[in-house]
Amino acid sequence: MSDPTGSGGVDRQAGDGQTGRNLPPLRLHVPEPPARPGESADFTHFEIPAADAAPRPDEAAQPGAIRDMAYGLIRVLDEEDAAVGAWNPKLPPETLLRMLRYMALTRAFDARMFRAQRQGKTSFYMKSTGEEAVSIGAALALSRDDMCFPSYRQQGILLARDWPLVDMMNQIYSNKGDRLKGRQLPIMYSAREAGFFSISGNLTTQYPQAVGWAMASAARGDTRIAATWCGEGSTAEGDFHSACTFASVYRAPVIMNVVNNQWAISSFSGFAGAEATTFAARAVGYGIAGLRVDGNDILAVYAATRWAADRARSNAGPTLIEHFTYRVEGHSTSDDPTAYRSVEESSLWPLGDPIARLKAHCITLGIWDEDSHAVMDKELAELVRDAAREAEKNGILGHGLHHPMESMFEDVFEEMPPHLKEQQQQMLDEWKAAGL
Amino acid sequence: MSEAIETEVVSEVMTQETPADTIHMNMIQAINSAMDVMMERDPTVVVMGEDVGFFGGVFRATAGLQQKFGKNRVFDTPITECGIIGVAVGMGAYGLRPVPEIQFADYIYPALDQLVSEAARLRYRSAGEFIAPMTVRSPFGGGIFGGQTHSQSPEGIFTHCSGIKTVIPSTPYDAKGLLIAAIEDNDPTLFFEPKRIYNGPFDGHYDTPATSWAGHADAQVPTGYYRIPLGKARIARAGGALTILCYGTMVHVVEDTVKTLGIDAEIVDLRSLVPLDIDTIEASVKKTGRCLIVHEATRTSGFGAELSAQVQERCFYHLEAPIARVTGFDTPYPHSLEWAYFPGPVRIREAINKIMKD
Numbered sequence: 001m002s003d004p005t006g007s008g009g010v011d012r013q014a015g016d017g018q019t020g021r022n023l024p025p026l027r028l029h030v031p032e033p034p035a036r037p038g039e040s041a042d043f044t045h046f047e048i049p050a051a052d053a054a055p056r057p058d059e060a061a062q063p064g065a066i067r068d069m070a071y072g073l074i075r076v077l078d079e080e081d082a083a084v085g086a087w088n089p090k091l092p093p094e095t096l097l098r099m100l101r102y103m104a105l106t107r108a109f110d111a112r113m114f115r116a117q118r119q120g121k122t123s124f125y126m127k128s129t130g131e132e133a134v135s136i137g138a139a140l141a142l143s144r145d146d147m148c149f150p151s152y153r154q155q156g157i158l159l160a161r162d163w164p165l166v167d168m169m170n171q172i173y174s175n176k177g178d179r180l181k182g183r184q185l186p187i188m189y190s191a192r193e194a195g196f197f198s199i200s201g202n203l204t205t206q207y208p209q210a211v212g213w214a215m216a217s218a219a220r221g222d223t224r225i226a227a228t229w230c231g232e233g234s235t236a237e238g239d240f241h242s243a244c245t246f247a248s249v250y251r252a253p254v255i256m257n258v259v260n261n262q263w264a265i266s267s268f269s270g271f272a273g274a275e276a277t278t279f280a281a282r283a284v285g286y287g288i289a290g291l292r293v294d295g296n297d298i299l300a301v302y303a304a305t306r307w308a309a310d311r312a313r314s315n316a317g318p319t320l321i322e323h324f325t326y327r328v329e330g331h332s333t334s335d336d337p338t339a340y341r342s343v344e345e346s347s348l349w350p351l352g353d354p355i356a357r358l359k360a361h362c363i364t365l366g367i368w369d370e371d372s373h374a375v376m377d378k379e380l381a382e383l384v385r386d387a388a389r390e391a392e393k394n395g396i397l398g399h400g401l402h403h404p405m406e407s408m409f410e411d412v413f414e415e416m417p418p419h420l421k422e423q424q425q426q427m428l429d430e431w432k433a434a435g436l
Numbered sequence: 437m438s439e440a441i442e443t444e445v446v447s448e449v450m451t452q453e454t455p456a457d458t459i460h461m462n463m464i465q466a467i468n469s470a471m472d473v474m475m476e477r478d479p480t481v482v483v484m485g486e487d488v489g490f491f492g493g494v495f496r497a498t499a500g501l502q503q504k505f506g507k508n509r510v511f512d513t514p515i516t517e518c519g520i521i522g523v524a525v526g527m528g529a530y531g532l533r534p535v536p537e538i539q540f541a542d543y544i545y546p547a548l549d550q551l552v553s554e555a556a557r558l559r560y561r562s563a564g565e566f567i568a569p570m571t572v573r574s575p576f577g578g579g580i581f582g583g584q585t586h587s588q589s590p591e592g593i594f595t596h597c598s599g600i601k602t603v604i605p606s607t608p609y610d611a612k613g614l615l616i617a618a619i620e621d622n623d624p625t626l627f628f629e630p631k632r633i634y635n636g637p638f639d640g641h642y643d644t645p646a647t648s649w650a651g652h653a654d655a656q657v658p659t660g661y662y663r664i665p666l667g668k669a670r671i672a673r674a675g676g677a678l679t680i681l682c683y684g685t686m687v688h689v690v691e692d693t694v695k696t697l698g699i700d701a702e703i704v705d706l707r708s709l710v711p712l713d714i715d716t717i718e719a720s721v722k723k724t725g726r727c728l729i730v731h732e733a734t735r736t737s738g739f740g741a742e743l744s745a746q747v748q749e750r751c752f753y754h755l756e757a758p759i760a761r762v763t764g765f766d767t768p769y770p771h772s773l774e775w776a777y778f779p780g781p782v783r784i785r786e787a788i789n790k791i792m793k794d
């Protein structure tokens with residue numbers, strides 16, 4: 001046998017007799033985030049290219065010809081709040097202001113519902129603070145009849161599709177007005193009418209499902225495409241990789257979004273592979289177009305999504321988009337991020353806040369000012385407050401106003417089989433016998 | 437081929453140490469202490485899983501272990517349950533003794549193939565050349581308003597597979613002793629932790645204030661090493677009127693219901709489903725002539741079905757009433773109707789009344 005190390009097999013065999021080898025000990029690399037609680041945050045290792053640096057390839061480009069896009073960063077809004085470069089979508093003022101409003105609405109909604117959870121009105125909530133551009137930018141770039149397969153942090157899609165706030169809140173309160181009959185954990189919405197697939201608590205299962213929907217649309221000669229989202233942490237799941245393989249093999253008309261908000265509960269992105277490469281670069285190995293986008297720049301998110309949508313619609317295949325952003329709040333109402341990351345991080349985040357950046361851009365354009373922004377924020381706070389009051393009339397979690405107990409047995413199957421009918425009856429009899 | 441790679445894992449001496457100090461622990465602390473003790477004793481024990489490292493786990497079960505034993509032995513993993521268990525199989529093949537955590541039992545399904553086709557059969561297919569001495573810890577069960585993806589009880593899926601053990605504690609004392617035994621065991625073991633009783637026993641009365649483990653006799657836990665053998669049930673309450681088989685959270689719900697009813701039931705806390713202490717079960721049912729089985733998992737093909745079959749096979753001529761089951765319904769775990777789903781005091785009471793009339 002030849003000696004693959006070239007260090008001379010004979011010498012190695014004459015080692016200390018314990019291992020029979022004279023090689024350096026192996027070391028296990030376990031990633032460590034740049035800053036932990038009590039340490040100051042440091043983002044100097046991020047390479048942030050100039051806003052106009054990224055070229056904009058043709059939508060029909062071969063994935064192999066645009067690999068660089070997976071390692072760069074598509075940006076539109078520059079440091080002077082101007083929209084610049086090849087990716088500038090040149091949106092009319094009314095669209096810019098709609099974007100701003102939907103992002104602000106998402107933040108106001110999150111604030112209200114987070115508070116509702118803290119007040120004991122429901123069991124759980126998840127904010128998307130700092131990531132509003134990811135869902136609003138994409139929702140506005142897609143057609144309303146394109147099908148979305150989101151994770152739990154894209155509530156902005158529903159809001160941008162003008163889904164009734166009260167309906168979302170009924171779900172959060174698991175009350176008698178909840179169309180999902182109180183079955184799902186809060187924020188695990190489903191809104192078929194809005195092209196919003198039922199959210200699963202199990203990470204990344206939606207990824208291959210979105211590809212399947214897109215394949216079906218293609219097989220049937222439809223014109224609608226699919227889009228899906230997962231967090232950077234979730235890209236480790238096998239489902240992510242199955243989805244990429246299917247998307248590549250069948251050139252499925254799908255947009256696969258990876259929301260890289262740097263954290264997966266307490267695990268920094270290094271545990272999903274970020275020390276080695278970008279998440280957009282996952283696309284390269286699969287022969288999929290990969291774009292890497294400043295996720296706090298809604299114009300960049302919009303432009304990249306439009307590019308990917310046009311590509312899918314013209315049968316040029318799938319796109320994987322990494323949205324580089326930051327999870328400003330805790331993972332959910334169940335955790336305290338100060339236990340595992342530096343408190344300085346969110347204020348030092350080099351790509352700013354998506355709402356503040358678009359607001360500054362609109363002000364620079366002369367179509368907006370501080371006063372109108374304050375008025376809008378107040379109006380949106382009232383809007384969500386009124387919606388919450390309305391929803392609370394249908395009940396809050398644990399206060400009796402829920403769907404009837406026997407409804408628990410519905411929808412397990414289309415038709416209730418005998419054993420479920422029996423269990424349903426038994427439950428009612430037992431509660432009756434107990435005088436309840 | 438390197439001679440350095442050991443295929444057989446031999447744990448440290450397992451003799452009982454001199455009785456150590458006993459202190460109050462809740463179930464999380466007891467589980468943490470079990471891993472701590474085993475990592476001290478056996479340098480091959482490693483702890484891994486989503487968020488278990490620096491943060492110490494979403495339920496804090498591994499808190500402090502990385503700080504104490506270093507990142508080579510306690511580390512966070514990528515979010516891939518299939519990967520976590522597959523890697524644990526490989527580490528076991530090398531000679532380590534992995535203790536992977538699956539953050540919620542509801543998320544164990546992506547790992548099913550690695551558990552069922554690989555870990556569970558490695559010893560068999562290699563005729564003992566390779567083994568998978570891992571202990572998979574995972575919080576399970578409902579009662580915390582976790583909805584359908586933070587509430588499930590999937591133990592029956594695993595008891596159905598040959599080659600994997602399934603252990604479920606119901607007290608801090610048992611949790612530590614059983615977890616140590618599971619870690620020392622050379623076969624793959626699922627250690628399902630009833631998360632509802634992590635911080636205190638739960639009698640099923642969800643509308644009364646939660647109680648802590650403070651003052652509970654079984655929350656007095658030795659700080660050092662001790663083990664409770666796998667496959668030995670515990671008589672949680674001795675009695676003659678009927679036998680109630682249960683495990684995990686349900687032990688406490690059953691105890692309270694029995695107390696309220698004032699009935700002289702014998703409550704058998706199974707502790708381990710595979711291997712099963714059928715002798716204790718058989719002796720109890722032959723004594724009482726009546727058998728009620730209580731579990732939170734869904735009914736059809738649940739572990740209660742196996743228990744019912746075995747009791748019938750062994751105790752048929754001693755039975756004075758049909759064996760009864762109180763279980764979760766055959767639906768997903770609903771969020772808002774959690775307490776209608778949970779097989780709580782109302783349902784257990786009705787079942788006891790019925791079985792005593794028969």
Ligand SMILES: Cc1ncc(C[n+]2csc(CCOP(=O)(O)OP(=O)(O)O)c2C)c(N)n1
Nearest residue numbers: 153201202203231232233234263264265543
């Ligand atoms: C299959 C599965 N494993 C584990 C979990 C628990 N869990 C919920 S969210 C989460 C972190 C996900 O992080 P990331 O993908 O980055 O998304 P983010 O929360 O940052 O949006 C984990 C581990 C789960 N829901 N499903």
Ligand SMILES: [Mg+2]
Nearest residue numbers: 231232263264
């Ligand atoms: Mg994340």
